[in-house]
Amino acid sequence: MDEKKTEEMIALAIGQLKYAYAPYSGFRVGAALLTESGKLYTGCNIENAAYTPTNCAERTAFFKAVSEGERDFKAICIVGGKDGLLTGYTSPCGVCRQVMMEFCDPESFRIILAVSKDRYQTFTLKEILPLGFGPDNLE
Ligand code: THU
Numbered sequence: 001m002d003e004k005k006t007e008e009m010i011a012l013a014i015g016q017l018k019y020a021y022a023p024y025s026g027f028r029v030g031a032a033l034l035t036e037s038g039k040l041y042t043g044c045n046i047e048n049a050a051y052t053p054t055n056c057a058e059r060t061a062f063f064k065a066v067s068e069g070e071r072d073f074k075a076i077c078i079v080g081g082k083d084g085l086l087t088g089y090t091s092p093c094g095v096c097r098q099v100m101m102e103f104c105d106p107e108s109f110r111i112i113l114a115v116s117k118d119r120y121q122t123f124t125l126k127e128i129l130p131l132g133f134g135p136d137n138l139e
Contacts, residue, residue, distance in 0.1 A: 029080035036072035
């Protein structure tokens with residue numbers, strides 16, 4: 001993953017903050033998901049008055065991509081903050097980590113947590129979801 005691609009993903013994720021539907025928490029999240037073929041899919045969080053149907057930005061991006069036939073992913077960038085103000089890293093919830101586990105290689109899939117183009121940190125899925133349960137376990 002080169003720096004230019006990372007910066008492009010950060011800019012795209014930040015651009016998603018304006019679409020976040022977060023009337024209950026006020027916490028806006030944006031994501032940009034990179035496929036192995038180089039395509040980018042975006043996502044934002046979408047809340048619900050019944051709370052549990054809420055969809056995180058990461059899952060929005062994954063479900064958009066998977067629903068269009070994508071199955072191979074390289075990296076995801078996530079940004080988020082109260083009222084859309086980016087003051088610290090927004091790390092994926094457990095449910096989103098599990099969705100990543102379904103479609104991504106834990107050793108190579110990269111999660112880029114960003115605050116700005118010059119402030120970000122990268123982890124592998126395995127680092128943030130050690131001993132994850134995935135499709136391989138059912139073989
Ligand atoms: N949220 C995300 O979209 N992604 C994360 O990584 C953490 C949490 C959303 C869900 C909810 O709409 C709001 O942030 C507060 O939890």
